[in-house]
Amino acid sequence: MKIFNFHLMPYAHANLDEIRRQGTSWVTYSNSFYDPKKGADLYHEYLDQLEFADELGFDGIAVNEHHQTAYGMMPVPGVLAGALARRLKNADLAVLGRALPLVNNPLVIAEEFAMLDNLMRGKFIAGFVRGIGAEYHVMGINPAESHARFHEAHDLIIKAWTQPGPFEFNGKFYKFKHVNPWPRPYSEPYPRIFTPSSGSLDTIRWSAQHRYTYCQTLAPIAAVAQTFKLYREEADKAGYQAAPEQLAWSNAIYVAETDEKALRDVRPHLEAYANDFLSRNPVMMSPPGYSSVASVKRVRAMKQFMSQRQSAEDIIAKGVVIVGSPNTVREKLAAYQDLAGFGISLTKTQFGTMPHKMVQENQIAIAKEVLPYFKNRLPQPIKAAAE
Amino acid sequence: MAHPEYKTMDVRGTPVRVMRAGKGAPLLLLRGDDASEGWRDYMSTLAQSYDVIAPEHPGFGGAAKPEWLDGVPDMANFYLDMIDAMGLQGVRLVGLGLGGWIAADMAIRAKGRIANLTIADAPGLKIDGVEGVDLFLVTEEQGIKDRFADAARAEAEAVYKLTPESEDTRIANQMVIAQLAWSPRWHDPALRRWCHRIDLPTLIVWGAKDAIVPVAHAHEWGKLIKGARVEIIGDCGHTPYIEKPEAFIAAVSKFLAEERVEA
Structure with missing residues (x-):
């Protein structure tokens, strides 16, 4: 298993009372609650954490894109990926991903990813997503065109990376007389592509057909297993067998000395x-x-379910995240890998309001107690649940 | 009167379901987000004097969204095609809500077969400082409450509309509505620019307490369309034909009777 350190870069100083009053940290939660001095500190702490993850031996570092929310402060992920590209020594760098329909000119993404792929000398992973529903409210893009824009933008980017320019592109949404982006990607023919999704069947099928790595966003492990099974079935239909590294599970892990301490530490931040x-x-x-x-x-x-607050115990019991002693975390991660069959773990070591020092301790614990046990580990057949 | 059923007709390759009843001059009734619903009482009243033609909008009802549909102008051209295809003359064009926006756009584009225009509580214009409820950010239940001045009527309407049988249709219809109205939200900047081309007797009818498209819009349409008559129905929300059908019918009937034209 490859274990990436994935960051959402939340605005950890958010006013939770106001968010509860609004019922959301998206769209209507005012940016007047953003304090630039605190935000600047957070950016630097978060980048320090990701550079630290590289030193600690995580296989990859991942950032993503969200707009106009306290949930994540990375509307332009290339800025942070650019900052990281000059510091990483070993880890791969992944942008998971850019929201193709939300960016009016997909060639900007083709250019940005090609630059990062050059800076990283090919140790770069390009992520393509549609963006979250709430983001269509704030970016002025019509959700009724979301799928069509995603597919057309994808086709344009791949063409821009593979067909010598200049050429003309005449799509429904994007029209260019001359397409000829510099630089070209470093990777041949183009960077590895990951497609994060919350589990829509259309995306699973499309991703399997293109042999892209499918990333399941935060969900209970049973649902993740179901989704990955669908991917493998779609790959079978497309005439090949999906490899574990085509499946990535996005999770959060927190390790402390004992299960009790881990739960106690993590509760306010996870909730x-x-x-x-x-x-x-x-x-x-x-x-x-x-x-x-x-x-x-x-x-x-x-x-009904969404209107009720979930306790840390619920979230842990459903296998949305893994929290506990080194032994508990190792056992669960292995069991979940065997159940769902993934080859990549996209692991958040910071979430919600978790402060810097606590994150660093968590990263050190994961590096010491988890990473070495999972190098090259593949999903194992489950004996008890044999069909 | 027995309620007519939907029958499917073809307009230049696009199937469209249409209900039709009544005798008299043709009255094309373009509804809003309720355009998949069945026949209602106010339509029966209109059908006593007119040949009422009530289409379900293309792409509604779970049909695939037509390839040609990008915005309200496409919808307007489609209905002009439909009038041509049906060979209608002297059409009384009545548009409710979103249907009123489509009707106004039709009247800008062509008027040969259209005798007069009635629009009710129609979005389409942007007025700085006038904000209605953003229906894309509220639940269906809340959206119905917001449409009515009278809470009891809203409750009855919610029971009528929010049936499990119609849920798939309602969700699918919202996608077509978003295609037309998401961005710019519920308006088309070009519409205001060309309203002066509407050269038809026009009635603007509106609920005084419309929280979705506030009554300032009625007066704005009235200013932009020369000679338009503006009728405001008191103590009434976004759907006067449901909430105050008598007052609505009275205003429309009076206007249509005055505007008698050769068919």
Whole structure:
């Protein structure tokens, strides 16, 4: 298993009372609650954490993109990836990902990723996402066109990376008389591509057909296993067998001396993350056309569940995150890998309001107690649950 | 009157479901987000004097969103095609809510077969400082409450609308509505620019307490369309044809009767 250190870079000093009053940290939670002095400190702490992860031997470092929310302060992930590219010695660098439909000119993404791939001399992973539903409210992009824009932007970027320019591109949404971006990617033919998603069947199928690594965003491990099974089935249909490194599970891990201490340490930060930073407003998260009719109905049915706050125990018990002593964390991670069959763990070591020192201790503990046990580990057949 | 059923017709390759009943001059009724619903009482009243033609919008009802549909102007051209295809003359064009926006855009583009125009509580214009409820940010239940001045009527309407049988249709329709109205949110900057081309007798009818498209919009349409008559219905929300059907019908009937034209 490859273990990446993944960061959301939340605004950890968010006013949780105000977020609870608004019912969301997205769209309507005013940026007047952002303090630039505190924010600047956070950016530097978070970048220090990711550079530290490289020193500690994590296989990769990952950032992502979110807009106009306290949930993540990385609307332009290339800025942070650029800062990291000059510091990383061993780890791969991943941007997971850029929200193709939300950026009006996909060639900007083709250029940015090609630059990062050059800076990283090919140790770069390009992520393509559609963006979160709430972001369609703030970026002026029509969610009814989300899928179509995503696919057209993707096709344009791949073409820009593979077909010698200049050429003309005439899509429905993007039209260019001359496409000829410099630099070209360092990797041949282009960087590895990861496609994070919350589990829509369309994305799973498309990702498997393109042999892109599929990343499952935060979800209970049973649902993750189901999603990865669908991916393997889609790969079978496409005529090949999916490898474990085509499946990445996005999680959070916290390690302390004992299970009790770990739970005690993590509770306020994990509960703030799951209940306050993540949006639980189904209308905001599922704008029309962003998801299929079936997905909208699924989200609506979860309304009761979403309106209730989750305790740290619930989140841990469902296998959304792994928290505990070194032994507990190793056992669970191995069991989850065997259950779901992934080859990559995208692991947040900071979440919600967790402060810098605590994150560093967590990173050190993971590096010492977890990473060495999972080098080259592959999913093992489950004996008890044999069919 | 027996309620008519939807029948599917084809307009230049696009299937569209249409309800039609009544005798008299043709009255094309363009509804808003309720355009997949069945026949209602106010339509029966109109059908006593007119040949009421009520289409479900293309892409509504779970049909695939048509390839040609990018915005309200496409919808306007589609309905002009439909009037041509049906061979209608002297059309009384009545647009409610989103349908009013489409109707106004039709009237800008062509008027040969259209006799007069009625629009009710229609979005389409942006007025600085006038904010309605953002229906894309509220639940369906809340959206219905916001549409009514009278809470009891809102409750009855929610029972009528929010059935499990219609849920798939409602969700699918929202995608077409977003295609038309997401950005710019519920308006088209070009519309205001060309409203002066509307050269038809026009009635603007509005609920005084419309929280979705506030009544300032009624007066704005009235200013932009020359000679338009503006009728405000008191103590009424976004859907006067449901909340105050008598007052709505009275205003529309009076206007249409005055505007008798050769069919």
